[in-house]
Amino acid sequence: METREIGKSGLKVAPWALGGNVFGWTADEATSFKILDAFVDAGFNLIDTADTYSRWVPGHTGGESESVIGKWLVGSGKRGKVVLATKVGMDMGGDKKGLSKAYILKEAEDSLKRLQTDHIDLYQSHKDDPDTPLEETLEAYAQLVKQGKVRVVGASNYVSGRLEEAFKTSARVGTPRYECLQPNYNLYDREDYEKNLEPLLLKEKIGVIPYFSLAAGFLTGKYRSEADLGKSPRGPGMKKYLNDRGFRILQALDEAAKELNATPARVALAWLIARPGITAPIASATSLDQFNDLLEGARLKLSPGLIDKLSKASAFG
Secondary structure (H helix, E strand, O other), X not given: XXXXXXXXXXXXXXXXXXXXXXXXXXXXXXXXXXXHHHHHHOOOOEEEOOXXXXXXXOOOOOOHHHHHHHHHHHHHOXXXXXXXXXXXXXXXXXXXXXXXXXXXXXXXXXXXHHHOOOOEEEEEEOOOOOOOOHHHHHHHXXXXXXXXXXXXXXXXXXXXXXXXXXXXXXXXXXXXXXXXXXXXXXXXXXXXXXXXXXXXXXXXXXEEOOEOXXXXXXXXXXXXXXXXXXXXXXXXXXXHHOOHHHHHHHHHHHHHHHHHOOOXXXXXXXXXXXXXOOOOOEEOOOOHHHHXXXXXXXXOOOOHHHHHHHHHXXXXX
């Protein structure tokens, strides 16, 4: 299995990260365990979750995904085969949010308990906190690294200016730097990442772990008209993709999938994995059928001609 280093961290991962947002939500515990087993048994290792998953579900408080993964880690005995990533900072209710030092240190302990492990391999700021000095946030991470509770730190949803400021701050105060970024990036959502983030990330040799790798499901080809929007809880959010450019991308994916005897989802994931600087796109599965489709996409190699065709069909601006 090909591996890629997360920035300059020394952590090496296979080029697909399993998204944990669905565990304990649209994938029940038994299904989650089967998917996690299949993922690791196939030679992949990066599992991504967050403290806030799945707080948006009525009756949930956050931590559900981490708890499912923790039970699986203990029951499967596969902790040593996993690069475990989680995140902190999103609203968990009340005053539980942000990136203050006190909050990060407390929330890290809560995540460790739910995950039933003594360390987090990759701990990430889920979103920027403009009300907390970068020095304070980075000092919290430095303390966790020194204690052996965190190995590497990263960021998610940062704009390029703040990310660059964070790099300068960590160099100035001597704390670990953010070794990766989780941006929204896929075959449709390209412009912001490629214009504003990609140059900085390539220059600094920062790992890139994109979320919404399949545009929340649009790139699977499941949503092709407004009549399809009722197919899932995510359906209403697909309307923004139903335009000339979106249809052009789906057509290119259909043609490539037919040529390769694959599916649009596999082709879309393979295109992302082949992009310069990409470490491991995040994609989640709620069934073994979905998992197997993604697995084939992570193994699929596109020819330069097909990559170029997809890139032209999805060109922005």
